[in-house]
Amino acid sequence: MQYLAVAYTRDIPAGRVYPVLVGGRELILVRDGQDNVYALDGLCPHRHLPLAGAEVWKGVLECPWHHFQYDVRTGENLYPRRVYPAQLAARLGDHVRPLRIYPVRTVDEQIQVGMPEAGGTPRFP
Amino acid sequence: MAKVAREMVEKSGVNVDELVAKLVRAASAEFTTYYYYTLLRAHAIGFEGEGLKEIIEDARLEDRNHFEALFPRIYELGGDLPRDIRDFSDMAACADAYLPDNPNDARQLLGVLVEAERCAIRVYTEICDMTFGKDHRTYELALAILNEEIEHEAWFSEFLGEGPSGHFRRGTPGESPYTSRFLVVPNGHN
Numbered sequence: 359m360q361y362l363a364v365a366y367t368r369d370i371p372a373g374r375v376y377p378v379l380v381g382g383r384e385l386i387l388v389r390d391g392q393d394n395v396y397a398l399d400g401l402c403p404h405r406h407l408p409l410a411g412a413e414v415w416k417g418v419l420e421c422p423w424h425h426f427q428y429d430v431r432t433g434e435n436l437y438p439r440r441v442y443p444a445q446l447a448a449r450l451g452d453h454v455r456p457l458r459i460y461p462v463r464t465v466d467e468q469i470q471v472g473m474p475e476a477g478g479t480p481r482f483p
Numbered sequence: 484m485a486k487v488a489r490e491m492v493e494k495s496g497v498n499v500d501e502l503v504a505k506l507v508r509a510a511s512a513e514f515t516t517y518y519y520y521t522l523l524r525a526h527a528i529g530f531e532g533e534g535l536k537e538i539i540e541d542a543r544l545e546d547r548n549h550f551e552a553l554f555p556r557i558y559e560l561g562g563d564l565p566r567d568i569r570d571f572s573d574m575a576a577c578a579d580a581y582l583p584d585n586p587n588d589a590r591q592l593l594g595v596l597v598e599a600e601r602c603a604i605r606v607y608t609e610i611c612d613m614t615f616g617k618d619h620r621t622y623e624l625a626l627a628i629l630n631e632e633i634e635h636e637a638w639f640s641e642f643l644g645e646g647p648s649g650h651f652r653r654g655t656p657g658e659s660p661y662t663s664r665f666l667v668v669p670n671g672h673n
Binding site: 438 | 508577578595
């Protein structure tokens with residue numbers, strides 16, 4: 359795992375996402391409302407559309423395209439998972455797939471995102 | 484297409500292509516919700532279901548009205564609807580309101596219904612925010628629909644016991660008190 363500096367804490371707006379490109383991968387940085395910063399995949403797993411315009415409220419990220427919601431701390435799909443019938447889970451896989459999350463650390467106001475070394479794999483929730 | 488009408492919206496600073504895409508996704512959500520609410524209403528049976536049926540019916544018919552009110556605006560702004568209904572349904576702004584695992588459980592039915600309305604509220608709030616003070620016609624339309632979606636959420640939320648809705652029943656099923664003035668074929672509401 360290598361940590362790459364991607365932004366300063368002051369760059370991350372409250373309620374919005376901050377898109378960054380890390381190692382050729384589109385990521386977003388978000389706050390959870392308690393000053394913690396998280397790094398998540400920049401594409402919604404539902405239709406693989408960019409999350410750059412997403413809004414964040416009380417730790418919940420909402421995709422601007424189809425209003426799917428994710429927990430920024432875990433990447434877990436919150437909506438529509440909470441109302442989708444379990445019977446259809448296999449067929450609706452893309453609709454309930456979590457957002458990938460990446461480890462984050464802050465060093466002197468600098469946000470660093472942990473990326474796998476060549477050949478490694480990103481961390482999944 | 485309403486050429487000057489589109490031009491005025493563009494001049495006001497709205498990204499019209501983005502707005503049209505949002506309106507198409509919203510129209511798709513209304514159309515698919517109308518279908519799924521038909522299933523939910525059909526399964527609203529028994530002691531609890533019978534009481535729930537009336538508000539599902541109102542919401543179902545009003546969602547159809549929302550589709551009817553939205554699509555002319557899409558064409559006025561130079562957009563169109565997909566030729567293939569499968570493409571159309573796939574682009575819905577909100578998740579499908581599937582019949583729950585146990586369709587006889589009124590609480591599960593209500594969970595699906597209230598979440599669908601909550602998503603719709605987010606969709607139309609976003610369109611209102613985007614068009615406020617810029618695209619007056621789309622704003623008024625989105626606001627009218629938003630008013631009804633807020634009432635729908637309140638009805639279902641009340642039924643779930645989350646608190647009083649403060650709203651009374653419709654005079655006629657699917658009355659659409661806010662959106663009816665946008666309908667090409669009025670539904671009898673004066």
